[in-house]
Amino acid sequence: MGQRLYENGKPSVSGVDATIVDDISADEPWALVERFAELERVSGTDDERSAAAYVTDRLDQFGVDHEVFRPELYLSTPHSASVDTGDGWTAASAKTVSFSADGTAEGELVYVENDDEMESIEAMLSVSLAGLTEDLSGKVVMSESIIPISAIGELADRGAEAFVGIHPHDREPHEGIVTPVWGGAPPYDERERIPDLLVANVSASDGHELRERAAEGTEVTVAAETTTEWQTAPLVLATIEGEAAPENDEFVLAHGHYDSWHVGVTDNATGDAALLELARVLDEHSEALRRDVWVAWWPGHSTGRYAGSTWFTDEFAVDLAENCVAHVNIDSPGVADATxxxxxxxxxxxxxxxxxxxxxxxxxxxxxxxxxxxAGDYSFNNLGIPGMSLQSSIPESIREQRGYHPVGGSGGHADAWHLTTDTIKKADPEVLERDTEVYTLATARLSRAARPADPIRTIDRLASIAAEYDAASTFDLGPVLDELDALRDAATALLADAEGYPQTADRLVKALTRLNFVTEGQFEQDPAESRPPLPRLAPVERLPELDGDDARFLELQLHRARNGVVAELRRLRRTL
Structure with missing residues (x-):
């Protein structure tokens, strides 16, 4: 490894922090990685159940209290796919995705160029359809994109027969999921959001061939086989009681998914290993914890759009809303070279x-x-629980040298994330030990801190965002900025007079987190689509582009949004 794991040779910690970090070893985590590297942990399968049994067996050995839930989750397992042209050519790399329609479609292959330069994972998740005719009946649309979640619904509405995504990986497309429904299963009155379009993805090399044929005009046949149904999957929850303040009902949630695409070593066997070591070590140091620590292993992440963590959020919603002060999402630690x-x-x-x-x-x-x-099991945004994910990464210089394209996980390892090649060779026990130290200590500090979350910094962040929006157009967001100033003064006075972390501070943080991250209700789930900061006010940035009635309509929308935000901030200030 060319890069150092520790800039100072070792962690710079003392006291309880040092005893916690010193007790962390790679032995137990790496044993889990070696076992999970033999299991294709697709949710609902025997291999996933074997993985859950491994975790519970080890927790039994450690003496860590735990429970196994068996929720029924709405999952979509992709099987086979094919893309065939009229002249007899077949894409060797074709795969389908979770929540693709099941069946066969035929049509004229139409290529639409992606407007973005594909230099970020966000660009790869989008496709502009502006260059296409409104009626796409009889057309199979193709573009460079990993999963254009927002475009899939529009393609179906405009009558497209299928979508073919060209992935940047030259050998095989990355596995994925196409539904925007967070948790897989929608509420009854939103069931139309489940996609109804056949989707297949191909590698970059196959995509090049298809682009040439599309330019000449060709018919294609696209087929996909998926199984979308309710399935039972084990969800493991370990609980560690904080003994330093036994009267405290608050807790910190550390979590990660244990289902996978293929054997999924870096996504997310290494994360499961870090969780297991975290549970072992913090249970041994429970006398130093002021808050309980819950440790959860989720199923249904990959084929259910975070179905396991969503079920848990629904099942324990009130307890989470009232008592969970923060969450720590552990995904893709321990990747080789992720220094x-x-x-x-x-x-x-x-x-x-x-x-x-x-x-x-x-x-x-x-x-x-x-x-x-x-994304990534942040299923707690609507509850307002502040979270962190401290994923290490392969240095940009190394990724460029290897020719990697952007990916959504695995420390940036483009030949691991959601691929058949995410094997144990892509992980490193030394990196895993260092990353486990980071995650375990962060969780312990959240448990031990007098004030685990900072409402003042949260207010300042919102004020910074609102100021940027205010400068983006002539629409006046001064009333929002004034209310944030007043709220900051009130929160500062509250904290100056309070001991520890008062419930009012926790409620304030959660309300402001919701304001910054979601548009739906506290006990709902926003869709799995991008949300800008302060999403109700974000459309202000579009105002300079509009004129006439469109500008007036947007001004009306923004006026009402501003009223709602000001009223919410004023209500919060009055509760302090």
């Missing part, structure tokens, strides 16, 4: 200090704060 924390780390403003300081104290590495995307 840095400068690109893939994500956290919410309220938990900035714990996230940034833990990375610095353990690794000595520079880091940067990135906003969590609407």
């Amino acid at each position: 840095e924390y400068d690109e893939r780390v994500k956290w919410m403003a309220a938990v900035h200090d714990v996230a940034a300081e833990t990375i610095a104290d353990v690794s000595g590495k520079a880091t940067a704060e990135f906003r969590p995307a609407r």
Whole structure:
């Protein structure tokens, strides 16, 4: 390994932090990785059940309290796919995706160029349909995209027969899921959001062949086989009681998915291993914890759009809303060569200090704060629970040298994420041990902190966003900024007079987190589509592009949104 794991040679921690970090070893985590590397842990399968049994067996050996739930989840398992042209050519790499329609479709192959440069995972999740005719009946649309979630519904509405995505990987397309429905199963009155379009993906090399044939004009036949049904899958929850403040009902949730595409070593056997070691070590140090720690292994992440964590959110909604102060999502640690924390780390403003300081104290590495995307088992946004994911990454220079394209996980390893090649060769026990130290210490600090989340920093973040929006057009967001200033003063006074972390501060953080990340209700789930900061006010950035009636209509929308935000901020201030 060319890069150092620790800038200072070892973690710079002392006291209880040092005893926790010193007790972490790679032995137990790597044993889990070796076992999981033999299991294709697709949700609802025997291999997934074997993985859950392995976790519970080890928890039994450690003496860690745990429970196994068996929820019924709405899952879509992709099987086979094919793309054939009229002249007899067949795509060797074709795969379908979860929640593709099941069947066969024929039509004229129409290529639409992706407007983006494909330099980010966000660009790869989008496709502009502006160059296509409104009526796409009889057409099979093709473009460079991993999964254009928002475009799939529009394609179906416009009558397209199928969609073929060209992936950047030259050998095989990445596995994926196409539904925008968070948790897989929609509420009854939103059931029309389940996609009804046949989807197949191909590799870059097959995509090149298809583009040439599309330019000449060709008919294609696209077939996909999927099984979409309710399936039972085990969900493991370990609980560690904090003994330093036994009267405290608050808890921290550490979690990650244990289902996988193929054997999924870096996504997410290594994360499951880190969770197991975290549970072992923190249980041994429970006397130092002020809050309980819940540790969860989710099924249904890959084929159910985070179905396991969504079920858990629904099942324990009130307890989570009232008592969970923060969550730590552990996904894709321990990737070989993932020495840095400068690109893939994500956290919410309220938990900035714990996230940034833990990375610095353990690794000595520079880091940067990135906003969590609407992805990756952040099923707690609507409840307002602040979260973090401290994923290490392969340095950009190494990725460029290897010719990697952007991917959504696996530390940036483009030949691992959601591929058949995500094997044990892509992981490293030394990186896994270092990453486990970071995740375990961050969770312990959230449990031990007098104030695990910071409402003032959260208010400041919202004020910064609102100020940017205010400068983006002539629409006046001054009333929002004034209310944020007043709320900051009130929150500062509250914290100055309070001991510890009062419930009012926790409720304030959660309300402001909802304001910044979601548009739907507290006990609902926003769809699995991008949400800009302060999403109700974000359309203000479009105002300079509009004129006439469209501009007036948007101004009306923004006026009402501003009223709602001001009223919410004023209500919060009055509760302090």
